[in-house]
Amino acid sequence: MKKSMIISFNILAALIFFNCADKEKEVDEMAASGIQEKMAKYITVPLTADLSALSEKEKMMIPLLIDAAKIMDDLFWLQAFGDKDTFLNSLKNPMEKKFAEINYGPWDRLDGNLPFIEGYNEKPLGANFYPKDMSKDEFDSFIGENPELAEDLKSLYTVIKPSDTDKLLAAPYSVEYAEKLKQASDLLRRASTFADDKGLRKYLELRADALITDNYYDSDIAWMEMKNNLIDVVIGPIESYEDRLFGYKAAFEAYILIKDKEWSERLAHFVELLPQLQKDLPVDEKYKREKPGLESDLNAYDAIYYAGDCNAGSKTIAINLPNDEKVQLKKGTRRLQLKNSMKAKFDKILTPISEVLIKAEQLNNINFNAFFNNVMFHEVAHGLGIKNTIIGKGTVRETLKEHYSAIEEGKADILGLYMITKLNEMGELKDIDLMDNYVTFLAGIFRSIRFGAASAHGRANLICFNFFKELKAFNRDPNSGVYSVDFEKMQTAVEELSRKILILQGDGNYEGTSEFFSKYLITDPELENDLKRLTVKGIPVDIVFEQGLNVLRDQLLF
Numbered sequence: 092m093k094k095s096m097i098i099s100f101n102i103l104a105a106l107i108f109f110n111c112a113d114k115e116k117e118v119d120e121m122a123a124s125g126i127q128e129k130m131a132k133y134i135t136v137p138l139t140a141d142l143s144a145l146s147e148k149e150k151m152m153i154p155l156l157i158d159a160a161k162i163m164d165d166l167f168w169l170q171a172f173g174d175k176d177t178f179l180n181s182l183k184n185p186m187e188k189k190f191a192e193i194n195y196g197p198w199d200r201l202d203g204n205l206p207f208i209e210g211y212n213e214k215p216l217g218a219n220f221y222p223k224d225m226s227k228d229e230f231d232s233f234i235g236e237n238p239e240l241a242e243d244l245k246s247l248y249t250v251i252k253p254s255d256t257d258k259l260l261a262a263p264y265s266v267e268y269a270e271k272l273k274q275a276s277d278l279l280r281r282a283s284t285f286a287d288d289k290g291l292r293k294y295l296e297l298r299a300d301a302l303i304t305d306n307y308y309d310s311d312i313a314w315m316e317m318k319n320n321l322i323d324v325v326i327g328p329i330e331s332y333e334d335r336l337f338g339y340k341a342a343f344e345a346y347i348l349i350k351d352k353e354w355s356e357r358l359a360h361f362v363e364l365l366p367q368l369q370k371d372l373p374v375d376e377k378y379k380r381e382k383p384g385l386e387s388d389l390n391a392y393d394a395i396y397y398a399g400d401c402n403a404g405s406k407t408i409a410i411n412l413p414n415d416e417k418v419q420l421k422k423g424t425r426r427l428q429l430k431n432s433m434k435a436k437f438d439k440i441l442t443p444i445s446e447v448l449i450k451a452e453q454l455n456n457i458n459f460n461a462f463f464n465n466v467m468f469h470e471v472a473h474g475l476g477i478k479n480t481i482i483g484k485g486t487v488r489e490t491l492k493e494h495y496s497a498i499e500e501g502k503a504d505i506l507g508l509y510m511i512t513k514l515n516e517m518g519e520l521k522d523i524d525l526m527d528n529y530v531t532f533l534a535g536i537f538r539s540i541r542f543g544a545a546s547a548h549g550r551a552n553l554i555c556f557n558f559f560k561e562l563k564a565f566n567r568d569p570n571s572g573v574y575s576v577d578f579e580k581m582q583t584a585v586e587e588l589s590r591k592i593l594i595l596q597g598d599g600n601y602e603g604t605s606e607f608f609s610k611y612l613i614t615d616p617e618l619e620n621d622l623k624r625l626t627v628k629g630i631p632v633d634i635v636f637e638q639g640l641n642v643l644r645d646q647l648l649f
Contacts, residue, residue, distance in 0.1 A: 125207075126186045132201055133193060134631040136435045138638040140349045140393030142646040144321055148285045150647050153347070153395070154640060155285075156324055159278040160345035160398035162271050163326060167343045167399035169268070170219050171333055172196035182208070193404065193635055200404030201632050204545040214545075216493075217336035221251045225259075227336060233259050245489070247341040248305040248328055264328060265305045276302045279326070290317035295324065302327060311413040315388070315422040323348040323392060323427065325410060330400055331488075331496060332547050338488065338495045344399035346410065351430055354391035358428070361471065362389050364519065365423070368510055369475050373590045377481050378597040381420065388425040389471065394432050396638055405542045405549075405633045408433040409466045411473035411503070416486050419478060426470035428463065435634050436538070437462050443630045445534045448621060450568070450575035456530035464523070465532050468507035475510075476502060480599030490599030498604055501551035502592045508532055509589045512582060529576045533565055541622060541632045544612075554611040556618070558588050572621055 142150060168175040172195060182188040190207065194200050197208040204214040215223050221230070230251070234241045243249055243261035250262045265272060276299040283295035294317055297310035307327060317323070325348070328341035372379045401407045410427040413419065437459050445457045477487065484490045491498060511528050514520040536556050542549035559565055564584035565574050595604050614622075640647070 126184065126190055129190055129199060129202075129207060130186055131629065132632040133635040134439050134633075135635045135637055136439065137642050138395060138397070138431070138636040139642050140395050140431060142349065142395075142643065144352070145349070146287055149287055149322055152282045152285045152322060153643065153647060155278050155282040156322075156326075156345075156347050157396050157639060159275045159282070159326060160347060160396050162275040162278070163343040163345040164398040164402070166268055166271055167333075167403070168195055170340075170342050171400075171403065173219060195403045198545075200545050201541065201543045202545075203543050215336075217340075218333050219250070220334050220340040221336060222253045222259075225251070225253075230259070230337070245337075245339050246305075247331065247339065248307075249340075263305050265303050269303070272302045275326070276300070279324075286320075286322075288317070288320040288322075291320040291322060291324075298324075298326060307413075308415065308418065311415055311418045312422060314413065315418065315425060318388070321350050321352075323350060325412065325427075329412065329414065331414075333400060333403075335493055335545075338491075338493045341414075342400040344401040345396070346394055346398075346401060346407075346427075346429075347396040348392035348394050348427065348429070351391040351393060354428075354430060355389075358389040358391060358467065361514075361519075364514070364517075365471070365474065367517075368471075368513065371513055372475060372506075372593060373509070373586050374593045374597070378477055378593050379475075380481075381477050381479070388423070389428075389467070390425070391428045391430045394429045395643060397636060402636070405546055406432060406436075406636070408436060409470045411470040414488075416478040416488070419474065424474045426467065426474075428467050428470070430463070432634070433463060433466060434459065439634065440631055441531075441534055441538050443628070444537050444625055447624055447628055447630070448537055448572070448574055449530065449534055450571075450573045453526075453530045453575050456524070456527045456576075457534055458527055458531065461523070461527040461531040462535065464511060464520075465507060465528055465535060468510050469503045470507075472503040472506035472510060473499065475506060476593050477597045481597045482599065484599040487596045487599060491596070491601055491604055494601070494604045494608060496547035497550040497554075497608070498592060498596065500547045501554055502589075502596065504551055504555055505585055505588045505592065509585050512585065526576065526578060529578065529581050533559075533574060533576055537622070537625070540614075540618075541625070550608075550612055553614065554608065555588065557611040557613060558591075559584050562587065567617075572624070 165175065172178065179188055179191060182191060187208065191197060196214070197206050197211040198204040198214040199207045206212065217225070234244060240261070244251060244259060246261065248264045250264070250267045252260045252262055254260050279295045279299040279302070283292045283299070286292035286295060290313070294310060294313040297313045301307045301310045324346070326345040328343050330344070331338045331341050333342040334340040366382065369379050369382065397406065408429050410429070411424050413424065441462060442457065445454060449457065479486055480490055488495045508528065511520060512525060515523060515525055536552045539548050539552035540556060544550060562580060562584040563577060564581040565576050567574050591607070595607060
């Protein structure tokens with residue numbers, strides 16, 4: 092071969108090499124740009140609270156509770172994705188790794204659970220609770236042929252596995268996750284020895300038992316009976332949002348909370364009004380025949396640690412528990428308002444959204460007290476309505492299956508606003524301006540819709556938006572693209588939507604709920620463009636926490 096030809100080939104090879112390198116660099120830059128855009132959905136806030144009211148012994152509980160919470164985090168990774176360490180270690184881009192940690196896997200929870208890492212397909216509806224290739228029909232068919240196994244297969248606390256004989260097996264959480272649950276149980280027992288409050292000590296001891304037996308009833312009752320504790324702990328398999336196949340399976344999570352006594356005292360009175368609020372629901376008597384438990388509880392807290400399900404994607408700002416219908420009917424529920432998380436979302440997200448999408452003349456109606464009340468009565472509303480269908484189909488949760496989480500959140504949203512209206516008429520909330528609650532609620536709809544279709548709260552708020560639009564509860568200026576509340580039509584829409592959801596739930600109407608979702612669970616181009624305006628303005632969708640002992644160290648004993 093001639094020397095000139097060799098040189099030409101070398102030049103050609105070099106050109107190809109540099110061209111490929113440029114393309115790879117371009118792809119890398121595009122990927123980096125994409126992950127930066129996704130990370131911009133979140134803003135980081137420190138999660139701290141005033142611990143000065145805690146005794147020295149109580150402060151010694153905090154590290155133990157955080158360690159137990161971290162185990163819930165590990166367990167949720169297993170339920171939501173699988174092997175966390177292998178997956179995270181495979182990611183070379185630090186920002187991509189951080190985003191994966193926020194989402195507990197390769198799927199963007201604020202973008203319909205679409206994969207953001209190459210090589211991953213759509214997220215399984217059943218996460219890791221069921222065999223990956225199992226369909227809903229296969230599961231229902233197997234239960235139909237084996238009704239004696241239905242209770243275990245549908246249990247909140249079992250993982251469904253295939254067997255060699257084409258059967259489905261229900262593996263109890265206490266067996267499937269035995270080693271980690273034993274570690275968490277031991278940590279709760281150690282923490283209980285430092286508890287000054289007898290009620291908290293009893294709860295921690297019973298919760299430690301529950302983690303290794305799957306029997307959560309006694310610990311739920313003990314949690315309901317706690318009244319004077321300054322530290323609160325929610326830990327274990329709690330919500331079923333992660334199971335988008337049926338909504339049967341509970342996911343592991345943990346909150347560590349510090350009670351705000353001053354704010355809690357303001358809220359205590361409303362618990363006494365629950366029977367009257369249930370009586371005043373805008374439906375026939377048969378849909379409100381159940382009586383809410385009279386030991387319900389309403390308090391404000393500052394959170395100091397989130398882990399697992401509640402920390403994945405969008406962050407919870409209020410809690411209504413326990414979910415066990417038997418406990419709810421006997422004792423009621425406890426509503427925990429997470430004030431510091433709530434204030435962070437109001438300041439960093441809701442206020443900027445309002446400045447873009449709410450008419451200038453109604454901006455004065457946006458305030459934190461209205462936001463706090465709307466969220467608080469959302470949680471109160473979870474305890475109202477009906478838990479068991481009126482025609483004996485079983486619980487509402489069982490009959491509405493995968494629709495339950497979204498429609499229950501929708502009920503709580505709209506019924507909370509309905510209750511605020513009624514309490515104002517009763518003179519119990521006479522120091523408020525209802526227009527504040529209505530306008531703040533509308534701004535809150537935009538905030539929650541941005542959580543996406545993978546979020547029960549996101550779906551619930553999209554349904555509410557479209558229902559309100561149909562009944563003209565708000566107006567949109569076509570020129571400026573800003574929204575304003577029509578006070579009277581808003582009141583009508585709130586009552587109509589409350590009635591619609593309560594009846595669907597009470598009837599256990601799965602088909603009707605599916606049709607309701609099909610009609611209202613849509614995003615039209617106009618709304619989509621309005622939401623894009625928020626992104627262009629750089630308004631985050633949610634918050635990420637800087638949390639743990641490093642944040643709290645100065646207030647603890649070490």
